[in-house]
Amino acid sequence: MSKSYTVAVVGATGAVGEKMMEQLEKRKFPIQHIKFLASKRSAGKSIVFKGQSYTIEEATPEAFNGVDIALFSAGGSVSKELAPEAVKRGAVVIDNTSAFRMDKDIVLVVPEVNRQDLKLHTGIIANPNCSTIQMVCALQPIKDAFGLNNVIVSTYQAVSGAGVVAINELEAQSLTFGKTKISEAQVLPVKGAEIHYPIAFNVIPQIDTFDDNGYTLEEMKMINETKKIMHMPNLSVAATCVRLPVVSGHSESVFVEVEKAGVSVSDIRSVLESAKGIKVLDNPAKQEYPMPLFAEGQDEVFVGRIRKDLSNDKGFHIWIVADNLLKGAALNSIQIAEVLIEDGII
Amino acid sequence: MSKSYTVAVVGATGAVGEKMMEQLEKRKFPIQHIKFLASKRSAGKSIVFKGQSYTIEEATPEAFNGVDIALFSAGGSVSKELAPEAVKRGAVVIDNTSAFRMDKDIVLVVPEVNRQDLKLHTGIIANPNCSTIQMVCALQPIKDAFGLNNVIVSTYQAVSGAGVVAINELEAQSLTFGKTKISEAQVLPVKGAEIHYPIAFNVIPQIDTFDDNGYTLEEMKMINETKKIMHMPNLSVAATCVRLPVVSGHSESVFVEVEKAGVSVSDIRSVLESAKGIKVLDNPAKQEYPMPLFAEGQDEVFVGRIRKDLSNDKGFHIWIVADNLLKGAALNSIQIAEVLIEDGII
Known part of the structure; x- marks a missing residue:
């Protein structure tokens, strides 16, 4: 009989949390017991998982007693406060926020790319940024075959990355077709910022707040996380991150310079076709290419x-699309948990 | 008394044609007489310009008799057939289609960049592709000051570049918020193609049809036209052109490598701030950056x-936005006509 685990989901009612629950069910994750944790405000509400109703408990340090795997997706401050508490109580944390990603003692993992790093985990395992995950999945097989010199990415990111409130705002603005008043924008580019812009029929070249160097934090995440996950601290990577009126599915226009001379398009296609987790959709004659609506x-x-x-x-120029809430977040987290089991780490 | 001219507008009822009429009026272009030409189907209909009603005439070769300046924006095949006829009859043609742009005897002009080329015109003057115009406006001052080695652009293009039918389709699809059936898409990515995709809440990485090399014609236009306008046949330029659910305003994420070492961001900002036709909007602390909705x-x-x-x-990385129907099309055409007058070419 194979082992099963006690799992805690922190932030189950958010956009990513919901997808985590779907993935746990769909992928038949070996759950012995599951609990749903949230802020005091949400505690007491009920939530349905696999057709059964559960009461959401308050996320306190003690709530992690007996938990084997804790999936965090309730914002950076919640992770910072409670993930170490969960680890103290014996849980392995898979954290979907940016709270610990760049800590040098914390592994940052995309199973297709650096599964081996999981063996070095120190309790908390960080799940990378959505736009980073899909890019490194495509870059790693290219690097393995031909080396990698330089990467320049421009992103086309969906609003679901900014949560359910951003989806609702896109819907409301879309229905007025171009008659949205600026004063009605309340969420994007950054919740809680002083200035908001409409997203329907617009393009906002800002995701997350600005760093002093003129880059946004989202851009710096893509740059720094890519280097860390791929173990290429000196890789030349540049990113411009842009939000669009798309509900789900991030797209990326990526320039890749390889090390080896004489590589052909069919060489690149061939390594991507045999890479795990990648699907090549590339037939111009049939107008086949990836698009977020279909991803x-x-x-x-x-x-x-x-x-x-x-x-x-x-x-080389390539176009990468993935569901930002699945491979970009919930699915990658569950895949990390699966590898922990498969590789006997937990 | 300054001279005034007989102007013909071919394709006045299209998205660009309408903007041309607005620009002629707004910029007080010196018109002595104006005529509106269209296909047999539209001939006889009336059109209002400067508060006065005009009857649209059929665009025949003879209709260009006595015309000084003919503004073409009725598709490549109309230009191919009638622009030479207009020139034969003494008109200077400013053509907004791609029909003649890459002909080596035809000048391709953005006044801020290569105004001097107008002196070499041979009757037809080509107006560049929308996405090319706004990019070269920003590249030229950078080249003049610091040299230019390499340009990699990813575009974020509005549907109005595909005409009024594409705007109507975006509107219809937007109002159903994500419930659009694929079968209802009838215009994009390319009118008349076998396969169409919804554009609302989607991103389509195809503009125009595909070349044999895997690039779209829109991408090849950006690459080839940029080299021609900037007189840099060996410039390294790459483009990925993408259509978005935006009504008007093209955005571009551009990587620029200069020749000179030690150039700073404030050096780049400074040359752009003093460049004609450019407005720098770049203050991260105040969330100031260009967006299509505001352009x-x-x-x-x-x-x-x-x-x-x-x-x-x-x-360097820069973000360029302009109204694709104005500086990207109608306005640039009228500016070309103005320079013809200012520089005594006509």
Whole structure:
């Protein structure tokens, strides 16, 4: 008989939390017992999982007693306060926030890329940023085969990354088709910021707040997390992160310069086609390429529009799309938990 | 007394044609006489210009008799057939289609960049592609000051570039918020193609049809037109062109590598601030950056998010937004006509 585990989901009512529950059920994760934790405000409410009703408990340090795996997705401050408490009580934490990602003692994992790092975990395992995960899934097989010199990405990110409130705002603004008053924008680009802009029929080149260097934190996450996950601290990576009126599914236009000379488009296509978790959708003659509307609800990272740069023999352009709430968040977290079991780490 | 001219507008009822009429009126273009030409189907209909009603005439070769300046915006095949006829009859043609842009005897002009080329015109003057115009406006001052090695652009293009039918389709799909059936998509990515995809809440990485090299014609236009306008046949330029659910206003995420070492962000900002036709909107602390919703109806090319690459001392990232129907089309055409007059070419 295979082992089963006591799992805690922290932040189950959020956009990612809901997807985590779906994934636990869909992937038949070996659960012996499950509990749902949230702030005092949500405690006492009920939540349905696998057709059974559960009462949400308050997320206190003691609530983690007896928990084997704690899935956190309730914001950075909750993780900072409670993840160490969960670890103290013997749980392994898989944290979907940015709270610990760049700590040098914390592993940051995309199973297809650096599964081996899980063996070095110190209690908390960080789940990378959504836009980082899908990109490194496509970069790693290219690096393994041809080396990697330089990466420049421009993103096309969906509003669901900013939560249910952002989806609701996009819907409300879309229904007035272009007649939205600026004063009605209340969520994007950053909840709680002083200034908000409409997202329907608009493009906002800001995700998260700004760093002193002119980059947004989202851009710095993509840059720093990519280097860490791929174990390439000196890789040249640049990112411009942009929010669009799309509900779910992040797209990325990525320039990749490989180390090896003479690599062809079909070489790149071939390594991507045999890579785990990747689906190549690349047939211009049939107008086949990845799009967010068709990636929604899918597990794979879709890659298409693979072209060679017309001036740089080592340069390639690729187009990467994935469901930001699945592979970009909930699915990757559950896959980490699965590898912990498969590799006998837990 | 300054001279005034007989002007013909071919394709006045299209999205760009309407903007041309607005610009002629707004900029007080010196018109002695104006005529509106269209296909047989539209001939006989009436059209209002400066509060006066005009009857649309059929666009025949003879209709260009006596015309000084002919503004074409009725599709490539109309231009191919009739622009030479207009020139034969003594008109200077300013053509907004792609029909002649890459002909080596035809000048391709953005006044802020290569105004001097107008002196070499051979009757037809080509107006560049919308996404090219706004990019070269920002690149030229950077090149003049610091040289230019490499340009990689990813675009975020509005549907109005695909005409009024595309705007109508975006509106209809937006109002059903995510419940659009694929079968209801009839226009994008390419009118008349076999396959169509919804654009509302989606991102389509295809504009125009595909070339054999895997690039779209829109991407090849950006690459080839940029080299021609900037007189840099060997410039390394790459483009990925993407259509979004935005009504008007194209955005571009551009990586620029300059020749000179040691250039700072404030050096780049400074040359852009003093460049004609450019407005720098770049204050992260105040969340100021260009967005298409706010560029609509504006003449300028807006530039912001100016950052230095974190790995490449000569690399910079900039974000360029302009109204694709104005500076990207109608306004640039009228500005070309104005320079013809100012420089005594006509």
